[in-house]
Amino acid sequence: MPSHIMLSYQWDDQALVKKIHDRLKDDGLPVWMDIEGGVTGNINDSMAAGVEEAVVICPFMTPAYQASRSCKKELNYADTREVIIVPAMLTNNWEASEWLGLITAGLLWVDFRNAQKDEEHFEMCLRSLEEEIMFNAGHLLAVEEPQREQVDQPEPSKPHLKKKPGRGFRHALSKLYIHESGEQIIPPTEDSRNTVELNETAGDHCYWVEIKGDGCKYYRNVVTNRYLGFDPSRNQVHSEVSPAASEEWLMLVDLTDQSHQRAVIMKNKHSGRFLAVHNGHFIGLTSYNEDCKWFLE
Structure with a gap:
């Protein structure tokens, strides 16, 4: 094996x-x-x-x-x-x-x-x-506990490596996380979309399973099993039960970043908009700026 x-x-x-x-x-x-x-x-x-x-x-x-x-x-x-x-x-x-x-x-x-x-x-x-x-x-992978030498004043031990349930997305400037609220959009849309919010702290609702699509990726919330999407007509981030065109994403390395913090850009394939945060709210931008930078966690 x-x-x-x-x-x-x-x-x-x-x-x-x-x-x-x-x-x-x-x-x-x-x-x-x-x-x-x-x-x-x-x-x-x-x-x-x-x-x-x-x-x-x-x-x-x-x-x-x-x-x-x-x-x-x-x-x-x-x-x-x-x-x-x-x-x-x-x-x-x-x-x-x-x-x-x-x-x-x-x-x-x-x-x-x-x-x-x-x-x-x-x-x-x-x-x-x-x-x-x-x-x-x-x-x-079979990951072993790191072997550390015994010394009088040992260094703080590193956390044991383990697989996370999915990808967490933290906005580089606002420090907010993409969070599945589990609440239906009011007024409801025909496809029963749920709201996706920005949250100050990470939690299970902030993790998304990455699924490979045809020239794109889908992100399914690990708690609700709903797919992350973007509606350019409402400038609104949402989740749906099953993936469609609005739930297709491209995730790219942010070539401008020099922090080595796993900086990425998320682009909605269907609308061509970059997922960004401005003044504490989601926004879709037609061109890249610093508001479009996310860190993977």
């Missing part, structure tokens, strides 16, 4: 990926890297076994990775085996294209640009990677 997280990288980035490998291992995640005992005997057989035993593969994307025949073989093989792909971006002002762009299209990559700026940046990038891995495959 597949059991580990495979790190796929181009040789120039080995030092950074080795550092990531060591930290993932320290935090209790089963991780595989070629230079850490992953390759024995025939290199092609070993790399194939690395893919075949992978629950998740993390490609560390750079122009050199895209140009590498070996990296292409690894990721193509993982894709054909339907291994979960959690990409990480290492390069500023560049985006994947050709075969790499095709395989990673629509996937939310983790921002490791400028990760080596300082240790604080690296820690935030690492935490984002761990959270994205756990979101996608936490139910498939």
Whole structure:
């Protein structure tokens, strides 16, 4: 049975990926890297076994990775085996294209640009990677309690990694969460839409299961099982029992953000509007500004 997280990288980035490998291992995640005992005997057989035993593969994307025949073989093989792909971006002002762009299209990559700026940046990038891995495959991985050395004054222990029930969306400026109220819109619409509100605190009603659609994603509330939607005619966010065109979303990495806090942009596919918050209220904007930034939690 597949059991580990495979790190796929181009040789120039080995030092950074080795550092990531060591930290993932320290935090209790089963991780595989070629230079850490992953390759024995025939290199092609070993790399194939690395893919075949992978629950998740993390490609560390750079122009050199895209140009590498070996990296292409690894990721193509993982894709054909339907291994979960959690990409990480290492390069500023560049985006994947050709075969790499095709395989990673629509996937939310983790921002490791400028990760080596300082240790604080690296820690935030690492935490984002761990959270994205756990979101996608936490139910498939055997995560161990991190082993900590006994010292006179131990450091505060990190929370044990566990899979969250869904995605939480916190607005970057207002700090408010997307919250399913469970209350019907008054006056009721023909399709019995419920109101979706902004809430100051996170809770179960603020988590949304991500479901892949045809060139889009749907978000279903973990408590009410209703789907997040947007009505441009009312400039109103709502939920419905079953997904339709107004519940189709595109979620993109916010390329302008340098905080490494998993910043994303949510765009309603049907209306073309960016989901934003202004003066404490939802609003749909035709072009991006800072009101459109959300952090994943």
